[in-house]
Amino acid sequence: MIKTVAELKRGEKGIIKEFADDILPIKLLELGCLPGNEIELVQIAPLKDPIYINVNGSHIAIRRSMAKLIELEIIEDAHLL
Amino acid sequence: MSKQINVALIGNPNTGKTSVFNQLTGLNQKVGNYPGITVEKKEGICKLPRGVKAHIIDLPGTYSLNTTSLDESVAVELLLNKNDKDYPDVAVVIADVENLKRNLLLFTQIKDLRIPTILVINMADRMSRKGISIDIELLEEKLNTKIALVSTRKNVGIDHLKELISDYKSLSISPNIDTTVIAPEYFERLKTTFPKEDLYKLWLVITQDVNFMPIEKNLFQNATSFATKSKPELKRLQQKETILRYQFINGILKQAHKIDLNAAKGLRATLDKILTHKVFGYLIFFLILLTIFQAIYVWSEYPMDMIESFFANASELVKNTLPPGVFTNLIAEGILAGIGGIVIFIPQIAFLFLFIALLEETGYMSRVVFLMDRIMRQFGLSGKSIVPLISGTACAIPAIMATRTIENWKERLITILVTPFTTCSARLPVYLIIIGLVIPEGRFIGLSYQALTLMLLYLIGFFTAIFSAMILNKILKIKSKTFFVVEMPNYKLPLVKNVAYTVLEKTKSFVFGAGKIILAISIILWFLGSNGISDDFKNAEQIVENRITNQGLTKFNSDALEIDMANYELALKDSVANKTNTISNLAIQDSVAKKYTELFERAKRQEIASYKLENSYMGYMGKAITPIVEPLGYDWKIGIAVLTSFAAREVFVGTLATIYSVGSDEEDTITNRMAAEVNPKTQKPLFNLASGISLLLFYAFAMQCASTLAIVKRETNSWKWPLGQLVFMSVFAYIIAFIAYQILK
Numbered sequence: 001m002i003k004t005v006a007e008l009k010r011g012e013k014g015i016i017k018e019f020a021d022d023i024l025p026i027k028l029l030e031l032g033c034l035p036g037n038e039i040e041l042v043q044i045a046p047l048k049d050p051i052y053i054n055v056n057g058s059h060i061a062i063r064r065s066m067a068k069l070i071e072l073e074i075i076e077d078a079h080l081l
Numbered sequence: 082m083s084k085q086i087n088v089a090l091i092g093n094p095n096t097g098k099t100s101v102f103n104q105l106t107g108l109n110q111k112v113g114n115y116p117g118i119t120v121e122k123k124e125g126i127c128k129l130p131r132g133v134k135a136h137i138i139d140l141p142g143t144y145s146l147n148t149t150s151l152d153e154s155v156a157v158e159l160l161l162n163k164n165d166k167d168y169p170d171v172a173v174v175i176a177d178v179e180n181l182k183r184n185l186l187l188f189t190q191i192k193d194l195r196i197p198t199i200l201v202i203n204m205a206d207r208m209s210r211k212g213i214s215i216d217i218e219l220l221e222e223k224l225n226t227k228i229a230l231v232s233t234r235k236n237v238g239i240d241h242l243k244e245l246i247s248d249y250k251s252l253s254i255s256p257n258i259d260t261t262v263i264a265p266e267y268f269e270r271l272k273t274t275f276p277k278e279d280l281y282k283l284w285l286v287i288t289q290d291v292n293f294m295p296i297e298k299n300l301f302q303n304a305t306s307f308a309t310k311s312k313p314e315l316k317r318l319q320q321k322e323t324i325l326r327y328q329f330i331n332g333i334l335k336q337a338h339k340i341d342l343n344a345a346k347g348l349r350a351t352l353d354k355i356l357t358h359k360v361f362g363y364l365i366f367f368l369i370l371l372t373i374f375q376a377i378y379v380w381s382e383y384p385m386d387m388i389e390s391f392f393a394n395a396s397e398l399v400k401n402t403l404p405p406g407v408f409t410n411l412i413a414e415g416i417l418a419g420i421g422g423i424v425i426f427i428p429q430i431a432f433l434f435l436f437i438a439l440l441e442e443t444g445y446m447s448r449v450v451f452l453m454d455r456i457m458r459q460f461g462l463s464g465k466s467i468v469p470l471i472s473g474t475a476c477a478i479p480a481i482m483a484t485r486t487i488e489n490w491k492e493r494l495i496t497i498l499v500t501p502f503t504t505c506s507a508r509l510p511v512y513l514i515i516i517g518l519v520i521p522e523g524r525f526i527g528l529s530y531q532a533l534t535l536m537l538l539y540l541i542g543f544f545t546a547i548f549s550a551m552i553l554n555k556i557l558k559i560k561s562k563t564f565f566v567v568e569m570p571n572y573k574l575p576l577v578k579n580v581a582y583t584v585l586e587k588t589k590s591f592v593f594g595a596g597k598i599i600l601a602i603s604i605i606l607w608f609l610g611s612n613g614i615s616d617d618f619k620n621a622e623q624i625v626e627n628r629i630t631n632q633g634l635t636k637f638n639s640d641a642l643e644i645d646m647a648n649y650e651l652a653l654k655d656s657v658a659n660k661t662n663t664i665s666n667l668a669i670q671d672s673v674a675k676k677y678t679e680l681f682e683r684a685k686r687q688e689i690a691s692y693k694l695e696n697s698y699m700g701y702m703g704k705a706i707t708p709i710v711e712p713l714g715y716d717w718k719i720g721i722a723v724l725t726s727f728a729a730r731e732v733f734v735g736t737l738a739t740i741y742s743v744g745s746d747e748e749d750t751i752t753n754r755m756a757a758e759v760n761p762k763t764q765k766p767l768f769n770l771a772s773g774i775s776l777l778l779f780y781a782f783a784m785q786c787a788s789t790l791a792i793v794k795r796e797t798n799s800w801k802w803p804l805g806q807l808v809f810m811s812v813f814a815y816i817i818a819f820i821a822y823q824i825l826k
Contacts, residue, residue, distance in 0.1 A: 025488075061567040
């Protein structure tokens with residue numbers, strides 16, 4: 001099943017999959033949103049949008065619409081194992 | 082040859098770049114604008130070892146050299162243009178120790194431009210707390226540069242940095258990364274077309290515009306003509322470049338950088354949870370806003386009172402010490418009144434920027450953006466619009482400049498267009514004076530009517546802004562990609578020095594920016610009000626004196642005189658009865674007679690002054706527009722004040738002060754003078770509830786600020802928007818004020 005950043009729960013992590021070239025703004029890539037990097041959902045705003053992620057050491061807030069474009073491979077949460 | 086070294090400070094936002102700049106330059110700095118655009122230009126002088134001086138430019142914060150905004154393009158253009166007088170001999174890249182990886186992306190790009198580049202790792206004092214260890218020597222070797230570990234908070238490492246800057250010639254300028262591998266064939270073609278140019282520089286010139294939103298400029302038109310690739314293709318290459326750079330950086334950091342993740346969490350997570358909580362988050366934000374308003378209204382009252390009485394005294398002093406004449410009047414009534422009208426705003430502006438600086442410095446502002454984005458979006462705004470809308474309560478000019486952080490053009494444009502509705506500090510003096518005059522003093526559940534009115538006006542301003550945003554969102558047909566990325570920086574204790582500099586800077590720019598216009602207008606007004614050509618003006622004394630001899634004082638003045646005299650007599654008799662004063666009955670009569678003459682003379686002078694003004698140039702101008710403003714409940718004097726306010730609102734009070742004090746020897750406080758004004762038609766006080774509310778509403782909605790219009794023109798790069806704003810807001814204001822007056826009168 002395909003999962004995107006928008007579907008993560010608070011504290012969940014995933015690894016960014018390869019994505020199509022033109023989807024994300026270059027600024028997001030510069031902040032570390034690159035294929036293979038780990039992404040963690042830190043906070044969700046009170047009205048469920050925007051969301052606040054930690055990717056590659058960068059703490060950034062993005063809107064849900066953009067988060068839906070970032071596909072993930074889910075890694076099991078270390079705490080649950 | 083001059084010994085001055087050009088140094089460019091460059092770095093990601095939130096890395097403490099400004100702190101480093103402040104540490105290097107101290108008060109030897111100035112803030113201006115880049116020619117033709119509103120991007121702030123900060124530069125300063127720093128003394129280096131061995132008598133060398135450095136000219137330091139603090140470039141706008143950027144994540145990379147792939148520009149997405151005007152601010153960023155300023156930084157890139159300087160680094161690309163060898164002919165610029167500020168072209169750096171050495172670039173200093175400021176990195177934050179916690180985000181080293183991301184900061185190095187920018188570093189490698191600059192290094193590849195073959196500019197000698199020093200790496201500053203800032204906030205080094207946090208290293209041990211965050212479990213970070215860095216092998217500096219290894220990092221220096223791999224990046225082929227020199228590194229300064231700095232802590233601006235603890236004032237550590239700045240001397241080492243100065244040492245490195247003065248020794249910049251020994252830095253290697255060889256690039257870190259060979260970018261051509263992302264598209265060998267393309268770069269080969271470039272090389273044959275431009276054999277003399279540096280390939281990486283060419284590449285940056287070509288891609289400068291790729292990520293831009295609408296209004297940007299085209300310095301490199303020639304260069305783009307050989308951009309043989311389409312924009313999406315170039316963008317893809319930029320992505321490839323970014324990935325390539327991160328590969329390089331990751332490789333190095335794996336060896337030279339270690340982080341113990343267990344030590345890294347803590348305060349940040351806790352604070353985030355509270356500050357972005359669905360109840361506490363909004364509550365805290367609301368409390369902070371309340372505190373800011375409290376500071377602007379209550380705390381700044383003390384210094385403002387002092388300033389006001391200082392200028393009143395100064396004006397009095399000038400009139401009493403200098404020989405009477407045109408020159409003395411110019412100083413006392415034109416210049417001093419004008420300067421006083423500017424200085425009076427300083428406490429409020431300083432307070433507002435103090436708070437904004439604190440919120441930005443601590444990292445809290447980003448949380449507000451995060452909290453508010455979803456709500457603001459419903460009105461076609463962005464979470465980032467909240468900053469301009471709040472700053473707008475000080476002044477629309479910095480507020481509109483602050484919209485630059487909004488990447489989405491439509492959201493940004495709407496924010497720019499509605500910000501002038503928020504109640505700026507220039508409206509405040511108008512509000513305060515009118516409210517004091519027309520709103521009764523009683524209380525409603527412990528809150529004074531006057532305070533409630535003021536609050537209501539702020540709410541009206543804010544909701545009009547939001548409401549117009551909603552409408553604009555519906556009618557503006559602009560397509561632009563949603564693009565919202567906000568960095569959530571770590572929480573920090575604000576640095577006193579940074580906050581102090583910001584406050585100083587913003588206050589200075591207000592005093593010297595808006596202040597010039599206000600002063601000029603004050604002087605022009607003084608001239609127009611104290612000169613005239615008609616015989617009525619020249620023979621004013623004679624005409625008024627004849628009138629008083631024949632008909633007595635005007636009804637209002639004679640009534641006021643009667644009341645004043647009765648009070649005076651009563652007080653005098655009371656003091657005798659209480660034995661605080663021992664004078665005979667005869668002496669009382671004497672004293673009363675003297676007082677009467679004094680008051681009568683004063684009333685006469687005021688009538689002369691008023692008659693003169695009525696027949697001065699300004700009087701004629703005011704009368705010409707009377708038919709337009711009469712339906713709003715104003716007379717020609719208010720008409721003039723409204724007219725001059727179209728240059729800047731705060732001029733309203735200054736204009737009235739000038740109108741009423743011209744020719745009068747007594748420096749009555751302006752409020753008393755206004756309260757004494759009578760509507761010649763109704764013989765009732767001119768400032769009554771109906772005309773007062775009408776004025777308040779007019780000022781709440783009208784676009785009366787030439788400086789704001791100029792800024793909007795610059796930011797939108799077209800006259801269409803500011804002119805639309807001017808016409809729409811003013812017509813709207815007129816209609817609302819008209820309705821209010823006609824209902825209430």
